Amino acid sequence: MSIDLHDAVAVVTGAGSGIGRAAARAFARRGARVVVTDLDAERARAVADGLDGLGVAAACDVTSLDDLQAVKDLALKRFGRIDLVMNNVGILAVGPAEAIPLDAWQRVIDVNLLGVVRSNLVFLPVLLEQGAGHVVNTASTAGLLPYGFDRLPYTATKHAVVGLSEALALYLRPRGVGVSCLCPAGVATNIVEQITFYGQPAPPQGPAFPVVDAESVGELVADGVTENRFLLLTAQGAAAELRDLGADVDRYLSRLIKDTP
Template sequence: MSVDLHDAVAVVTGAGSGIGRAAAHAFARRGTRVVVTDLDAERARAVAGELGGPAVAAPCDVTRVEDLVAVRDLALGRFGRVDLVMNNVGILAVGPVEDIPLDAWQRVIDVNLLGVVRSNLVFLPLLLEQGSGHVVNTASTAGLLPYGFDRLPYTATKHALVGLSEALALYLRPRGVGVTCLCPAGVATNIVEQIAFYGEPAPPQGPAFPVVDAESVGELLADGVSEDRFLLLTAPEAADELRALGADVDLYLSQFPSRHPSRPT
């Protein structure tokens, strides 16, 4: 059930910068026609202009179903179909859990998790009707491993996205629709623009995964979609951590502070 990206049509949310922009470029290099969407319409137009092939830009707020419907209709009107949907938008609330207010939790959940739910409601009927296509959900290694207590709303939503993606794969793959869960570790992007800070920041604690550039993540993703791979890690070392966690959760948690001491900010 591999995906031929040549002449496919991809919708990418949050594609105005970072991983979304890199993915749009990687898809376009393989002959994909891309619908570039972003909350910042100017950034979306700039990326669409960079792609050098059939591409179109649209503003999109993933907290609004009507925006996603407009993007779907634009893709169908311009290209006649949708083959790939990449749900890539994410924001963070950072600080001690006791200092992060409820409205910050609600905002992160609304964007990171319910944004994907809305996308599914809008795009999955198309993919299921045609019996082919692919869904990419951008989660995080913080959605696989328990180190993100300094950004707990983000961590909770990314864990939810991993579970959602796993269950979707079981449901969609027999119906001809592939699912990929992208779990980046450190990636050099401008995500700091999407961070709200609360309380006194704690020094980071967790595996010291290498930081990679967004372009290499885009290439990893395009290859992974072409090969119908489910889990994509930007840091292969995360697989070792995941195996240790799965082997004995209690032992992993008890040893975590000694395995991964706090690092200076």
């Protein structure tokens, strides 16, 4: 079920910068042809142009089913197939729970969660018909562990992406399609551009994970795809935290509450 990235065709959303750009580069280094998509067409083009002839760029808003359909059509027209889809777009609304307005919640859900849903509607029929391929969904350690109370819409959608990915693995893997869920902790990217602040946010309370560079995360994703691994963590300490949480949720939460300033 693992795929060889050499000569594979990958579609990456949110690939104009950060983790998406790093993953696109890592896929191309392994010989994949990459459809680089981003809301910012110029950023997408710059990344695609740097892939030594293996990239093609497309503007794509993941809140638009038509945009995703156009990306699929471009990939099939240019390369004849699609082997890998990485859903990587994410935005944040940050502030106290009582200060984040409903329209901010709706926007985050539309991008972070329904963006993946739309991608599934467009690309899964292609992968299922050929009986092979791989899907990577970018979630977050905030979707695994209860520390993101300063960014609740993001936290809620990333928990949803984790659950969606787990269920998809049960459904797709028997049909020849692999699934990976990337859960980054601190990564040096320009995600601050995608944050809207409300009120006076309190610092999140939780484990202190090291910040890693985006390029190492791109390599992690490429290796995870070729090895058909499900959970991809940028901070190995997150696995121990997840085990502690699973062993006794009440004890874990009580520890965090006690440590909250």
